Amino acid sequence: MFQQRPHVRSTRRTPSRARRRAAVTAGVLAVLPLVTACGGGDDRGAAVPPSVSAAPAAGVVAPAKVEVIAGLTGCKAKIRTEADELREGVCHTEKGAYLITTFPEEKLKETWLESARVYGGTYLVGMRWVVSAKPAMLEPLRAKLGGTVRKLTGVGPRANAS
Numbered sequence: 001m002f003q004q005r006p007h008v009r010s011t012r013r014t015p016s017r018a019r020r021r022a023a024v025t026a027g028v029l030a031v032l033p034l035v036t037a038c039g040g041g042d043d044r045g046a047a048v049p050p051s052v053s054a055a056p057a058a059g060v061v062a063p064a065k066v067e068v069i070a071g072l073t074g075c076k077a078k079i080r081t082e083a084d085e086l087r088e089g090v091c092h093t094e095k096g097a098y099l100i101t102t103f104p105e106e107k108l109k110e111t112w113l114e115s116a117r118v119y120g121g122t123y124l125v126g127m128r129w130v131v132s133a134k135p136a137m138l139e140p141l142r143a144k145l146g147g148t149v150r151k152l153t154g155v156g157p158r159a160n161a162s
Contacts, residue, residue, distance in 0.1 A: 064102045064128030072144050073098075086112065098133035098141070113152065120154030 077089030126147035
């Protein structure tokens, strides 16, 4: 039937848990810079623009979060749209109101801009965000947020009328 074998101690030395944990940690730390250096884009292969002008006042390009962008401009945004494709917040200031729109993907921002082209207008555009305001407000906002001022031409009979 079934015979039980006596316990035999191995002469091979097994590393302790602490040593194994240290080896794994060292391996992860060695590979981490290589993995993060290769990143920089969307996992779905969306193209990422090579650069966006940095904001002199902020020292960095604003991140794609309505509340953070609003804070950099000295405003507390009131969220008016919360959707999977975008978030919109409105800022009301003494100089005027403006709309901050953020997107979870750069591709969605470009689609939104293409749709906005029908209406024309001038926008401040950053990485995954757009600010809609009167043209006179865009340069001061660009100084705080970075980004690029884009003028979109409308289509149809009104777009060409002066």
